[in-house]
Every structure is written in structure tokens, then in C-alpha cells.
Amino acid sequence: MYTGQTEQPCCLCGADETVARLDLPPRTVTLMRNSGPIAWRDIVGEVSIHFCESDWELVRELVLDMGMLPLSRCNVAHASMSLREDFEALLNATRDEPDQTALEASALERSREVLDDPEAEPQAAVQARVVVFALDELDVTDGHEARQPDHA
Template sequence: MFTGKTEQPCCLCDDPETATRIDLPPRAVPAMKHADAIAWQDIVGEVSIHFCANDWELVRDLVLDMGMNPLGRCNVARASFDLREDFEAMLSQTRDEPDHGPVEQRMLEESEAVLEAEEATDRARVEALLVRWTLSDRLPS
């Protein structure tokens, strides 16, 4: 049985033909629509969301031109992510939550490098800003 990431439809309109993928830290999940039942702490690695060509234009404009975060409109059911295996109920053991620190730190460093680069693509800049906004509460003061 395969439990890895798969390409998902557009997280805004459910169009199966997507044009752009954005990778975010697990901490982005609670900001997404219908995320109440998902324990984001159990996500291993990155969360990927996909956009169709039409919605990508809107998202790009919202983020780059207006400084608005579109994650609240993205349906988490259309995101792609890996959950850690849950053997706790079967084994009657409590396991530690995955440590998101290294993933978040790497994504934040990559995002800052993209934002400092003069010739970054719009996709890279949108992803970098969404990562920065998602992790802004984790930035050192």
C-alpha cells in the first residue's frame, strides 16, 4: 500500500489539471480550510498544495501585489502530506511527535535566500512568502 504524497487537485477549485505546486511546513495546515480534524504535529515532512492555472494567477496577485495570505481558502483535503504511522493504539505506547524544527529551519532559510535573490521566479517568491508568514511566530525576536 502506498501512503506517500500524490498529486492533488487544485486546493481552491478542485480542478484536476494543476499548474503550480507550493511546498509548506506542516504548521501551515491549521490555517487551511477544514483543518480542524488534522493533527498537524503528526505530519512528516512538507505539505504540498496545488493550483490550477487560473487560481495560480489569483494567488500570485494576492501574495505578491496585495500581501494577502490565501491559505484560509485552500481546502486541506486537497493537500498532499505524509502522516506518521499510528501504532500507538495497537501497541499501547505513546510515541514522540515528529520534530519539525529542522524542516522549518531549512524551509525558512531557503525562503529568505529566495526573497533576497533578485531573479527569483514568481512561484518561488510566493512560496517563500507563504513559508515566512506561516513560520513568523517562530522567528527569533
């Protein structure tokens, strides 16, 4: 639902001026700070996080040079997302819980294509690695959670 905010602040420091954006699958919000009250399954579409110039340089180095995932430092309160309840309130109709597996599978496929391209732009490479690292940390493979063996 529109709340009057048209610009997204940096998810690391809260600065208003941002230079880069990453679009991530909804499940990745669980890796961000302050994500406890958010039901990721109720997010409709991708989640966008933004970075100011100095933080973007740090994120690029962490992801591309060190192979680290920066999401634990990102404040989910500064992320841009649409929630199912907002659509229900706007349309005055109940919607089914979104199935995120297709979105995750598509994000993984796009990310792998970018990572296979040696000519990929740095921002695309950062986004691709963040998606792959995050979904790997969450045990999501090809859009599905990895099944843990049953213990009898």
C-alpha cells in the same frame, strides 16, 4: 499511506488539472480550511498544495502584489502530506512525534534566501512569501514558536 490517488487537485477549487505546487512546513495546515481534525505535529515532512492555472494567477497576485496569505481559502483535504500513523501502519512500529523545528528553520532560511534574490522565479518567490507570512502569523521565528511573556 497510498490511497490510489496519484494527482493532487487544486486546493482552492478542486480542479484536477494543476500547474503549480507549493511545499510548506506542517504547522501551516492549521491556517487552512477543514484543518481541525489534523494533528500537524504528526505530519512527516512537508505539505504540498497544488493550484489550477486560474487560481495560480490569483494566488500570485495576492501574494506578490498585495502581500496577502491565501492559505485560509485552501482546503486541507486537497493537500498532499504523510502522517506518522500511516508510516506506523506500514512499518508496524511506533515512531516518535516528529520535531518540526528543524524543518521550519530550514524552510525559513530557504525562503529568506529566495526573497533576497532579485532574479528568483515567481513560483519560488510566492512559496517563499507564503512560508514567511504563514510562520510569522503562527509566531514561529527561526523554527521556534515565539515565547509569550509569563503573566504573574
